[in-house]
Amino acid sequence: KQEVTQIPAALSVPEGENLVLNCSFTDSAIYNLQWFRQDPGKGLTSLLLIQSSQREQTSGRLNASLDKSSGRSTLYIAASQPGDSATYLCATPSGTSYGKLTFGQGTILTVHP
Amino acid sequence: DGGITQSPKYLFRKEGQNVTLSCEQNLNHDAMYWYRQDPGQGLRLIYYSQIVNDFQKGDIAEGYSVSREKKESFPLTVTSAQKNPTAFYLCASIPTAQGFFNTQYFGPGTRLTVL
Numbered sequence: 257k258q259e260v261t262q263i264p265a266a267l268s269v270p271e272g273e274n275l276v277l278n279c280s281f282t283d284s285a286i287y288n289l290q291w292f293r294q295d296p297g298k299g300l301t302s303l304l305l306i307q308s309s310q311r312e313q314t315s316g317r318l319n320a321s322l323d324k325s326s327g328r329s330t331l332y333i334a335a336s337q338p339g340d341s342a343t344y345l346c347a348t349p350s351g352t353s354y355g356k357l358t359f360g361q362g363t364i365l366t367v368h369p
Numbered sequence: 370d371g372g373i374t375q376s377p378k379y380l381f382r383k384e385g386q387n388v389t390l391s392c393e394q395n396l397n398h399d400a401m402y403w404y405r406q407d408p409g410q411g412l413r414l415i416y417y418s419q420i421v422n423d424f425q426k427g428d429i430a431e432g433y434s435v436s437r438e439k440k441e442s443f444p445l446t447v448t449s450a451q452k453n454p455t456a457f458y459l460c461a462s463i464p465t466a467q468g469f470f471n472t473q474y475f476g477p478g479t480r481l482t483v484l
Contacts, residue, residue: 300412
């Protein structure tokens with residue numbers, strides 16, 4: 257059974273810092289790896305989706321990498337801003353239904369001015 | 370605007386009551402999902418439906434029931450058999466369950482509290 261773990265559980269950084277969030281998974285036979293953002297009391301917003309054949313995806317200040325052999329993905333946020341403060345979750349499909357996602361516990365990010 | 374709506378935003382349940390959470394999407398997506406989120410934890414799958422009139426149990430289906438009579442609607446009933454229902458419930462959809470390049474769209478969530 258796939259298990260997804262995120263480290264650290266919480267992170268606090270000053271504005272302007274570059275930071276890395278980590279996601280690890282136990283079964284390397286994944287179809288894709290997704291990163292989501294969740295603001296307090298809200299639903300999830302998709303940030304990046306990396307296919308199993310890809311090594312990284314970029315969107316603005318965000319860059320996500322995938323290393324299937326080591327069971328790891330990282331989300332790199334450049335030049336962090338207070339508006340980046342949120343919970344970041346990674347997830348990967350379970351089984352053959354691509355919509356059945358197994359989630360990590362999330363990393364709570366606080367960017368202070 | 371296309372999207373997923375969930376209602377109500379907040380819901381309070383007394384012991385022994387069944388309550389139903391609404392999820393509606395106008396994205397014309399085939400597959401819909403219900404997740405539960407507890408504080409400090411990720412999401413866990415309750416039920417999912419890949420097509421109208423069909424649904425399957427997820428990892429934590431006990432104490433819950435669903436129906437999928439229309440493509441755009443996937444209501445979740447929390448029954449009295451669910452012993453610890455206080456949580457944040459999220460509904461999601463995806464164009465097709467077979468599209469590994471598709472990301473999921475999430476609704477805004479319903480917070481259920483047992484009194």
